[in-house]
Amino acid sequence: MKKIYFFGIIIIAAVAFTAPSCSKSSSTTGGGGGGGGGGGTTPTIKILEGMTYSPASLTVKVNTVINITNEASVIHSVTSDDLTTFDKEVPSGNTVTYNCPTAGTFPFHCKFHAGMAGTLTVTP
Numbered sequence: 001m002k003k004i005y006f007f008g009i010i011i012i013a014a015v016a017f018t019a020p021s022c023s024k025s026s027s028t029t030g031g032g033g034g035g036g037g038g039g040g041t042t043p044t045i046k047i048l049e050g051m052t053y054s055p056a057s058l059t060v061k062v063n064t065v066i067n068i069t070n071e072a073s074v075i076h077s078v079t080s081d082d083l084t085t086f087d088k089e090v091p092s093g094n095t096v097t098y099n100c101p102t103a104g105t106f107p108f109h110c111k112f113h114a115g116m117a118g119t120l121t122v123t124p
C-alpha cells in the first residue's frame with residue numbers, strides 16, 4: 001500500500017515537471033508565428049487616443065489595401081477633404097480597410113472632430 005502511494009507521488013511529480021516544458025515549447029511556437037505575421041505588412045493608419053492619426057502621412061502604391069484602426073474610445077473617421085474619394089467611419093476598437101483605387105494626394109480629416117488631419121498619398 002505504501003509503495004503504491006509512493007509511486008503515485010512520483011507520477012504526479014513527473015506530470016508537474018512535464019507541464020511547464022510543454023507550455024514552454026508551445027510559447028516558442030507562438031513566437032515563431034508572430035514572426036511570420038511580421039512578414040505581412042499591411043500599411044495601417046492608427047487613430048490614437050488624443051485625436052491623432054499615426055502616422056499622419058502615409059504613402060502607398062495604388063490598389064494597396066490599408067487598415068484604418070481606431071484605438072481610441074470614441075468613433076472617428078478618415079474622410080478625404082474632397083468628401084468624395086473616401087469616407088471611412090471607424091467605431092472605437094474597430095479596423096476598416098480601404099483599397100486605394102486612385103493615385104493622388106488626398107488630405108483627410110475626421111468629420112467628427114475638428115483639428116484631426118492627415119494625408120494619404122497614393123502613387124501609381
Ligand SMILES: [Cu+2]
Nearest residue numbers: 076110112113
Ligand atoms: Cu475624430
